[in-house]
Amino acid sequence: MYATSIRGTRYTFPDLKSLMAKATPLRSGDCLAGIAAASAAERVAAQMRLADLPLSTFLREALVPYEEDEVTRAIVDGHDAAAFASVASLTVGELRDWLLSDAATDETLAALAPGLTPEMVAAVAKISRNQDLIAIAAKRRVVTRFRDTLGLPGRLSSRIQPNHPTDDPKGILASAIDGLLLGNGDAVIGINPASDDLRRCHELLRLIDELRETLDIPTQSCVLSHVTTTLRLMERGAPVDLVFQSIAGTQRANRSFGVNLALLREANEAALALRRGTIGDNVMYFETGQGSALSAGAHHGCDQQTLEARAYGVARLFKPLLVNTVVGFIGPEYLFDGKQIIRAGLEDHFCGKLLGLPMGCDACYTNHAEADQNDIDDLLTLLAVAGVNYVMGVPGADDIMLNYQSTSYHDVLAVRRMLGLAPAPEFAQWLESMGAMDERGSPKPLALPAAVLPLLAKA
Amino acid sequence: MTETLPETHDKLAGLRAATPARIFLPRAGLALATQANLQFQLDHAEARDAVHERLDVEALIKALRSRGLEVLRLASAARDRRTYLLRPDLGRELDEASRAHLAGSADDYDIAFVIADGLSARAVSSHAIALLDEAMPAFQQGSWKLAPVVVVEQGRVAIGDEIGEILGARLVAVLIGERPGLSSPDSLGVYLTFAPRVGRNDAERNCLSNIRSQGMSYSEAAQRLFYLCGEARRRQLTGVELKDDTPLARRDDQSPRLGDPER
Structure with missing residues (x-):
């Protein structure tokens, strides 16, 4: 369970996937699935809670069960711990800050890629503005x-x-x-x-x-x-x-x-x-x-x-x-x-x-x-x-x-x-x-x- | 100043005729010249209007009754167009009043025809009656027991499953307005489902698509529909196992790309 209190209101999210869903900028598909945030404030609360989440959480808690899903297995089994080491101590919010910093270059991002899981980058996207999504991606050339x-x-x-x-x-x-x-x-x-x-x-x-x-x-x-x-x-x-x-x-x-x-x-x-x-x-x-x-x-x-x-x-x-x-x-x-x-x-x-x-x-x-x-x-x-x-x-x-x-x-x-x-x-x-x-x-x-x-x- | 390819080559005209695609468009700088640009805007405007137009249900029902057909008027659980677009699940269900109304006509039928606005009311008002005029005589002469024709507003394909199930029909044919393309704002589709009941999936249906003046003709659609219905009754199924082997059959099995958008 993930919880946070903001301006006197307590928000709780039963698990990581619901935290991720509620932190997602509004879109009709998540509403159709019945998993979107119920209010704009709940969405930001989820984003704040997500920003404080250590990246390593994603290595421990699978959103889709490992036993049931070969995509999860490929992600988990293929994770490169050595590449992850440089960001292993960061939270989702700290990773965003680092990606925006001058330390994140085409070379360092290429080296980091095998250490990032899809869920980690999805989480960063959720707390990023469009400008961040553009600025960070523009650093990276994949040839x-x-x-x-x-x-x-x-x-x-x-x-x-x-x-x-x-x-x-x-x-x-x-x-x-x-x-x-x-x-x-x-x-x-x-x-x-x-x-x-x-x-x-x-x-x-x-x-x-x-x-x-x-x-x-x-x-x-x-x-x-x-x-x-x-x-x-x-x-x-x-x-x-x-x-x-x-x-x-x-x-x-x-x-x-x-x-x-x-x-x-x-x-x-x-x-x-x-x-x-x-x-x-x-x-x-x-x-x-x-x-x-x-x-x-x-x-x-x-x-x-x-x-x-x-x-x-x-x-x-x-x-x-x-x-x-x-x-x-x-x-x-x-x-x-x-x-x-x-x-x-x-x-x-x-x-x-x-x-x-x-x-x-x-x-x-x-x-x-x-x-x-x-x-x-x-x-x-x-x-x-x-x-x-x-x-x-x-x-x-x-x-x-x-x-x-x-x-x-x-x-x-x-x-x-x-x-x-x-x-x-x-x-x-x-x-x-x-x-x-x-x-x-x-x-x-x-x-x-x-x-x-x-x-x-x-x- | 607009630029285009030199028209000197007679092959160019042949190429342009080989496809309805927008090729060899005149340019202004790197962009489209004004006329080509506005032509696109007009086509998009017509497609958008087709999506949002309301079906003239009274006119449709009048036309059906004037042909001696019994008609039932129903509505889906999607109360307006915005809800319809956002909640495809509601467009697949009847609202409570319609369910009760429909139950009064339950019997044992060979086939039920359902007309739904879908994503193009214009397709329905332009082609549904004309198609039924071509198709109905074969069923009437062939001693098929026909259910009342159902007209349903804000309906999606799968609403035919619930309608067919409540009516007690062995087959349901849903005539529905397809998602408008830029050059085809009025394309009608027909979806055929054997033993309709809630929960059927698209692999259990057969589809005739692109029925419109520049597409599949009414007579071709009617012939293929009657053939498919006959085969469905004989083999007690519809869907991927039932191939349209009529000489007219071309391609309906469009390769889906990321799951077909709901028609």
Whole structure:
């Protein structure tokens, strides 16, 4: 039991997970779960109590039982006590203060990461303002490589997301070419298939692989099918660069996605064995999002921000090339409006980076959320200031297959220009060699590259 | 000053036609040119309005009765749109008065049709009657015992489970407004559940999606629905085990991303 008295009122929290839940800035998903603070004052009381909590408490008290949950086991068993030693005596509040201090640098944060658990960084996020989440994350660069180098200082990469409602190859190619001509796609050209059909996914992989080979683009491709589909595609010799999977922060939630750690390990090993990366071997691509565990009825009474951080505990077992939260996709019952979506996007980026992940973000919303493109402009700019590795490039910000809105090719260009950011170095060089960008990073109005015409004829 | 790709290439027009995606948009600097920007705003505004519009229940009921159909009007436990959006659980339950009202019509039915506003009342007012006009004759001629048509406000898909259970229907088909996309504010979905009862999950349903003028036609939806109902009755199930093998069947099994948002 945790208790605190503030201005004559006594607040009690029966256990650590309820303290964490009540300390979480307001969001609809925690209200839906019935675990949110009952008043604004109770929320701050919980934050004050949490700030005084020794970090070591999280090593003794599991929020999701060790015996029941393989994610907890991976977090606990993988904890690096030596890395933790430098902060072992601190409270949650003292860790926040230290993270804001000049002692916390890219190097010291990298060294600390294996000593931090998802629950610890989630706790710090709860007592941090948006500005703190940005300032601390901006110190940390997580660099990954496959065919280009992602996450370097001064860079902002993007995923081309050329989805089509019926997976039409020519339509997908058209969207991808538009993105390339607008300087997008250095993180990945990644298609969400409308159908998980094996043959269809194989065709799409070939399509993008041919485009990449034809134009000699230093990037990677991905069809975001279920990991079991990707495994079968690899067995068939399909050109799989990256293994994609949606993951969550509890074993039961992962089961609802049809995955477990052993399956992810198997897919990771299969992709590594293909040795398709030219300059690095980060071969995994994970997507996450607050609320996924509750929506699967697998949240164990925990708040959604903490469980999201635990999903990063899963991701970091596999040294991924890309991890992004799909922050506003799940709907208003989890993140109601632009304010909640922006806050969650910054929390997720912060937690992922502190745990050593190459965090990107799909800054997005659905049409039944109280949000619009202005909120996404805000979040995108804030994330870019925070040093996000990559964001989405969706044609005109409108995903016509998944029916939601994200960031556009143009948004990526605009933010790069405003903040003086460039694409991944290998990709920037490629754009220059194509004559697609001028020296300021503006796309040159360019006719279709002649080399893609044969591809179009086939598609 | 707006910039766009040189239109010299005839391939460009072909590419643009290959996808409804917003590609090769004209730019002003790095941003969208004014017209493209406002077009997006308009599409979003229509989608937002579709989410928040109230279903004209009287008009719908009048249209149903004029076709000789018996109609019951119900409401979910979500009393308004804000509650509906924040509390999906309440949108899956009937309110007390509706439960009592419905019990009066309990019998033994082959199928119950439920019309729910869902996330787009516009989809329901545009397409529900037209779809039923195409679909009903096959059921009526095929000696299916039909329950009264139920119209339910602020309803989600799973509210059909409680309705079907109380009515005593072996199958329930929920016609519901789907979450509006930017280019599809009026998309209707049909969810079919065998042996409906509270607690059924989405893996136990079959779904026809994207019924609208630029999407699946009424006649295709009606044919596929009748086929699925027949198979559901024959095999005594719906859901992942029941595949739509009609030649018309394309793709309904959209790969879920982080759990599908409730439709």
